[in-house]
Amino acid sequence: MADIGITVIVVNYNAGHFLKTCLGSVVPQVSKVVVVDNASTDKSITECRQFFSEEEKVTFILNKDNLGFASACNIGLKEVTSSHVLFLNPDCYLEKDSLVLLMQQLLVDSTVGMVGGRLVNTDGTEQAGGRRAIPTPWRAFTRAFGLYKLSSRWPRLFFDYNLHEQPLPNKAVTVEAISGACMLVSAKAIADVGLWDERYFLHCEDLDWCMRFRQKGWKIIFDPSVKITHALGVCSKARPIFVEWHKHKGMIRFYRKFFRQQYSGVLMWLITLGVWLHFCLSASYRTVKRFGG
Numbered sequence: 405m406a407d408i409g410i411t412v413i414v415v416n417y418n419a420g421h422f423l424k425t426c427l428g429s430v431v432p433q434v435s436k437v438v439v440v441d442n443a444s445t446d447k448s449i450t451e452c453r454q455f456f457s458e459e460e461k462v463t464f465i466l467n468k469d470n471l472g473f474a475s476a477c478n479i480g481l482k483e484v485t486s487s488h489v490l491f492l493n494p495d496c497y498l499e500k501d502s503l504v505l506l507m508q509q510l511l512v513d514s515t516v517g518m519v520g521g522r523l524v525n526t527d528g529t530e531q532a533g534g535r536r537a538i539p540t541p542w543r544a545f546t547r548a549f550g551l552y553k554l555s556s557r558w559p560r561l562f563f564d565y566n567l568h569e570q571p572l573p574n575k576a577v578t579v580e581a582i583s584g585a586c587m588l589v590s591a592k593a594i595a596d597v598g599l600w601d602e603r604y605f606l607h608c609e610d611l612d613w614c615m616r617f618r619q620k621g622w623k624i625i626f627d628p629s630v631k632i633t634h635a636l637g638v639c640s641k642a643r644p645i646f647v648e649w650h651k652h653k654g655m656i657r658f659y660r661k662f663f664r665q666q667y668s669g670v671l672m673w674l675i676t677l678g679v680w681l682h683f684c685l686s687a688s689y690r691t692v693k694r695f696g697g
Contacts, residue, residue: 410434412490413480416441419494423448429498438480442470472605493585495638506588517593517622520582521630533583535567535626576627584610608654
């Protein structure tokens with residue numbers, strides 16, 4: 405496979421054997437791979453440093469603490485000299501020539517800032533997140549209370565931001581957001597938009613970046629022909645409540661950052677209350693599921 409001048413940044417946290425598989429799939433396709441480890445306690449980094457000890461393309465950066473996803477991505481960006489960067493989760497697997505296809509979409513138009521592919525589960529079904537609309541507070545409300553099911557009758561009012569439940573397009577299309585699990589980005593666009601917002605620890609930082617890219621006029625493309633297998637949740641399964649906490653905290657920051665002007669103080673307060681109520685329900689469910697069988 406040809407090297408097409410891309411630096412890959414992989415943020416690792418206890419990904420186990422998935423990290424080795426991920427690196428094995430991507431190293432032949434790129435110029436450089438930077439693995440930023442957030443103080444993993446498993447053997448993922450030790451095993452990969454041994455396995456890839458002769459591979460000059462791979463660099464390991466070991467953080468002493470878990471700094472969060474956004475901060476780790478920015479640390480990795482300091483090592484980038486290429487014109488394009490791929491952010492890839494350690495539990496993802498890329499098929500042969502995936503990056504060639506993604507790069508073609510990135511270069512088709514000078515206003516394209518980032519490109520993503522079709523995220524699939526290990527059974528081949530499409531995941532949420534690979535293509536999506538921005539979950540505005542109203543869209544999140546309609547999703548949480550099942551009103552999105554009325555979108556077939558009133559699509560404008562009850563639009564569902566989970567686009568993976570819609571028919572797969574037969575060609576690359578412009579979308580509002582893609583997933584940070586696999587995101588090919590132009591370094592020129594990054595210089596224009598700015599780095600990842602490190603005030604997010606985990607979750608919503610990719611939505612934040614997509615919002616800022618679009619605010620700056622950069623297009624975001626979803627290419628259905630590129631399949632990325634994503635073993636969702638590998639790095640977070642050991643601490644589900646911790647992950648849920650930061651996910652909901654990230655949602656609050658996202659809403660306040662981008663929608664404060666559209667929603668009055670009372671409405672924003674109700675939105676905040678709703679998010680934390682949802683966290684309580686989600687955390688309770690996960691606790692019962694974990695300890696109650």
